Amino acid sequence: MFHRRLLLGALAGLGLATAAAAHSYTAGDIAIGHPWSRAAPAGITGAGFMTFHNTGSAPDRLLSARAEIARTVEMHSNVQDGAVMRMRPVEAIEIAPGQEVKLAPGGLHLMLIGLKQPLTKGARVPLTLVFERAGEITVELAVEAAGAAGDQHAH
Template identity: 45%
Template sequence: MLRNILLCILLTLSPFAVAHDHGAGDIRIEQPWSREMPPVAPTAAVYFVVHNAGSEADRLLQVETPVAGKAEMHEHLHADGVMKMQQVQEVAIPSGGEVAFMPMGYHVMLFDLKQQARNGERFPLTLTFERAGEVAIEVVVLSQPPAESTGHAH
């Protein structure tokens, strides 16, 4: 009975009450999340922070997930007084540094979704780094961005 009570408590905790930290080698991925979108939305975005504790820089080269037909890395740019989004082929992760994938910055765009995920659901995303290799993470879907997602720069 105690086991069932503990299981119920764990299932009712906020998605970020437990740290969501994934990694390989010197690379750590912190707090991967995606915003809940309307069921008819054709795309979604994924955000997280990449930390590189190593003495050598790394590069994020590819992203993929089984929940979408295509996943791409994008960034927002302010050019000629207009904000625009463009695909990037790689993202440099400096040694001893971090890069935040956050709204209005770097982010992962998911296209051709099989269905939109709902608040509290999770889905897998694989990040492929030049040095660290593949890092499988679990993305949590939230109705509102976590407070911590606005405190990082890239």
């Protein structure tokens, strides 16, 4: 009985390790960490968050993103305009050599405009990122609760 519990515990641990490892990606010299989103109903706009780390010696840029779940995906930043915080589209997201760029609530982020279906807590949503040098990679956004801050995605 003890050996069976030990084996089941080891297998469960392997599953957790695999799941955690599967949520980090690499495209060329760009390491992509913990892509996530907040739960949202269909028909509105959702958001995508993650980190990029350029491990190479040349700069790279995120040029665009797309997802089947959204009519379009745009890259945005938040900028202070007097007393009001406003979102502004950006043409590209620069990632200098050795630099980490964080897409997070209140900062740079991806807008999933015109959701065709809801972003449901616990789901994984495919999102394709297009980098200037690293090329294309499809990652999965882990959908969290509607008010999630993403703190559980610390490195």
